[in-house]
Amino acid sequence: GNSVTQMEGPVTLSEEAFLTINCTYTATGYPSLFWYVQYPGEGLQLLLKATKADDKGSNKGFEATYRKETTSFHLEKGSVQVSDSAVYFCASQTQTGGTSYGKLTFGQGTILTVHP
Amino acid sequence: EAGVAQSPRYKIIEKRQSVAFWCNPISGHATLYWYQQILGQGPKLLIQFQNNGVVDDSQLPKDRFSAERLKGVDSTLKIQPAKLEDSAVYLCASSLGQFNQPQHFGDGTRLSIL
Numbered sequence: 001g002n003s004v005t006q007m008e009g010p011v012t013l014s015e016e017a018f019l020t021i022n023c024t025y026t027a028t029g030y031p032s033l034f035w036y037v038q039y040p041g042e043g044l045q046l047l048l049k050a051t052k053a054d055d056k057g058s059n060k061g062f063e064a065t066y067r068k069e070t071t072s073f074h075l076e077k078g079s080v081q082v083s084d085s086a087v088y089f090c091a092s093q094t095q096t097g098g099t100s101y102g103k104l105t106f107g108q109g110t111i112l113t114v115h116p
Numbered sequence: 117e118a119g120v121a122q123s124p125r126y127k128i129i130e131k132r133q134s135v136a137f138w139c140n141p142i143s144g145h146a147t148l149y150w151y152q153q154i155l156g157q158g159p160k161l162l163i164q165f166q167n168n169g170v171v172d173d174s175q176l177p178k179d180r181f182s183a184e185r186l187k188g189v190d191s192t193l194k195i196q197p198a199k200l201e202d203s204a205v206y207l208c209a210s211s212l213g214q215f216n217q218p219q220h221f222g223d224g225t226r227l228s229i230l
Binding site for chain 2: 004031032034036041042043044045046049051089091093094095101102103104106107108109
């Protein structure tokens with residue numbers, strides 16, 4: 001079946017440090033890949049996406065590249081801010097069986113805390 | 117555009133009681149999803165609707181959970197009777213539907229079972 005594995009957290013960084021959160025997936029076919037962010041007490045917000053191999057998704061200084069050969073979609077940011085403190089979820093979306101509709105499978109989430 | 121609306125934000129009930137959650141998706145989004153997010157875990161899909169038809173409910177505990185989406189817009193998720201292990205955040209999401217389209221989430225309902 002489909003699954004997503006994220007690096008264990010929590011991750012604690014100082015402001016302006018470099019961030020990497022690893023994500024690997026297993027899926028049948030060619031999934032679309034997403035990173036979502038969840039701030040305390042809120043729902044998930046789409047951070048970035050990539051829909052095919054070698055695509056790079058980017059938003060708010062975050063980037064992730066769809067690597068089919070390593071089945072990975074690692075999240076990176078060159079200089080984190082305190083306001084980036086949140087939980088980050090990697091997710092793959094495949095077709096719901098027999099349809100063209102999407103079905104998300106999430107990783108377990110990585111808690112990021114950034115200190116001033 | 118307005119986002120996905122959910123209510124209530126919080127609910128506390130005793131085990132064996134019933135509870136219902138409501139969701140209004142983004143206008144024009146034909147696909148609606150309900151997820152259960154247990155503390156410290158990623159969301160788990162409970163049920164997926166396309167318009168008012170069920171596309172996938174394979175992980176919905178049908179002995180106690182039910183959901184409907186009348187007229188293909190708003191949706192309600194019900195738990196009856198609730199168990200302690202149902203304590204979680206229940207998230208509603210909507211999308212245009214195709215598998216390369218992102219899902220947009222509401223803020224969720226935090227359910228606590230005493």
